[in-house]
Amino acid sequence: MKNINTINPERSPAGHQEPAIRRKNFLEVVTGYTDDVALTEADRCLQCKKPACITGCPVNINIKGFIHEITNQRYENAYRIVTEANLFPSICGRVCPQEKQCESKCVVGKKYAPVAIGTLERFVGDLAQKNNWTDKSEIKRNGKRAAIIGSGPSGLACASDLAKAGFEVVIFEALHLPGGVLMYGIPEFRLPKGIVSREIENLKNLGIKIETNKIIGKTHTIEDLMHKHGFDAVFIGTGAGYPQSPGIKGEFLNGVMSANEFLTRVNLMHGYDFPTHATPVGIGHDIAVIGCGNTAMDAARVALRLNTKNVYIVYRRTVNESPARKEEIKHAMEEGVQFIWLTAPVEILGTTDGWIKGMRCIKLQQGEPDSKGRLTVSPILGTEFTLDVDTVIYALGTMANPIIGKTTAHLKLDKNGYIPVDDETQMTSIPGVFAGGDISKSSWTFTTVIHAMGKGRRAAKGMIDFVSHKS
Helix, strand or coil: CCCCCCCCCCCCCCCECCCCCCCCCCCEEEEEHHHHHHHHCCCCCCCCCCCCCHHHHCCCCCCHHHHHHHHCCCHHHHHHHHHHHCCCHHHHHCCCCCHHCCHCCCHHHHCCCCCCCCHHHHHHHHHHHHHCCCCCCCCCEEEEEEEEEECCCHHHHHHHHHHHCCCCEEEECCCCCCCCHHHHCCCCCCCHHHHHHHHHHHHHHCCEEEECCCCCCCEECCCHHHHHCCCCEEEEEECCECCCCCEEEECCCEEEEHHHHHHHHHHHHCCCHHCCCCCCCCCCEEEEEECCCCCEEEEHHHHHHHCEEEEEEEECCCCHHCCCCHHHHHHHHHCCCCEEEEEEEEEEECCCCCEEEEEEEEHHHHHHCCCCCCEEEEEECCCCCECCCCCCEECCCCCCCCCHHHHHHCCCCCCCEEEEECCCCCCCCCEEEEEEEEEEEEECCCHHHHHHHHHHHHHHHHHHHHHHHHC
């Protein structure tokens, strides 16, 4: 009988490109599992009677069930089980922090490395795309209409559930390609855009219409959508893509940009493929990235691939406090990104004609924990130095997109511009208007793709209930 003492203690490694090769291309770094390796890893699952891993998943995927189907090589069944809760296994299997979610609860992980749930999820998602396993939902139209503002993971999840419930669904996207952060915020080598596009095409097969280059708040207002265009309910999923600046002298010099701006240029305009695509990214040879979250890792690793000489991560704490995934930090280090710990920027230095010529920094020391338990930091006098860089990219978090709030009467916002919502339904202060993803604020707030999808699905249920009671 299988138990913790009879399974393979070693986690099956996924394929990877070698660092010296991958730092020169934008091909996917992690190549995933073959059939044989997936079967070996799935066999490590103990099929617990009370699988704690499911409670660790934000959308409660039946992890035990889909892995059981893998072990029996019923791969399409495994895919159907996953997609009962998660629409995009190929995406979430790549970018979600499983080590902090489902895998952190895995019983095997108490003694050995946990089962590679995320990589197995990706495996079945990729098989579905390869074999064109599409949604088999039978849809009966109910005559109701819903508008979705934003085509990120939250909006897409909401749209899918509404379409399956019989709604006519229209997604309004401000950019020229749908996908939100999945398309413009995550590098090609972590999440190939072809995978995102195929998942979105599956949604179109449900009858969902996507209108790009439509900025709600300018092209139309929410009031227009509900009163002039006849939508019965509206979902706001505009994200929180307004970058926080470093707030230091010189931040408006040429050569300073946010990570959001940088990654969007590279992703949406194929800046990584110049001159095949005639959209070069203006970037120097020596790059400083301020911050150490996942977005900072993405920016640094993209910059490294654009024929740069040196790429530095400048972070005010140590690797132990870094919010980025450990895997991302490891990959960045392997590829040659240089980390400067316990260091803060003081000023960005410029030339007389307005271009960067360096960044002045100061070393920091750690002190007592703050109210959140993080070690405080303070400057060490006399330790200032100049880092020779000609580009600075800051990745210091984001704030609420202000357009919707400024153009929608009676929409309640918090002091930071986010939209408070009901915990159960995701409804805002305006009846019939719902919000999810990073723009929404409830008693629980997370910023992962799978959490955003969970909010979108919760909102869809709230919208269905609202419209049915309204009728």
